[in-house]
Amino acid sequence: MAEEPDAEAAENWALVNTPLGEPWSGRAxxxxxxxxxxxxxxxxxxLEVYRICSRLDAEDPLPIIRDRGVGRDWLKRMGFTG
Structure with a gap:
């Protein structure tokens, strides 16, 4: 049985918010x-910023997204104000 879209979104929301520095967190x-x-x-x-940061578990992609001037809607969704 296929997973419900809302469940998929919730699971991936948790993953995209994986704490910095945890092993494999950048890839997650x-x-x-x-x-x-x-x-x-x-x-x-x-997405490209997340790709670049994928091997850098301690690197926060959100400031990089802000500095590049991309993903303003994503930053707002993430509650990023930095």
Missing amino acids: RYAAAMVFYKRGEMNAET
Whole structure:
């Protein structure tokens, strides 16, 4: 049986918010970001930042997204005010 879309979104929301510094957390955030990109909820430039940060578990992608001037809607959704 296929997973409910809301359950999928909730699971990936938790993954995209995986705490910084945990082993494999960058890859988990990137995998979740890919889901949001495929759903049309994230643009390609924002996804690229998650890709770049995927091997850097302690790197927060949100300031980089802000500094690049991409993903304003995503930053708002994440509650990023930094």
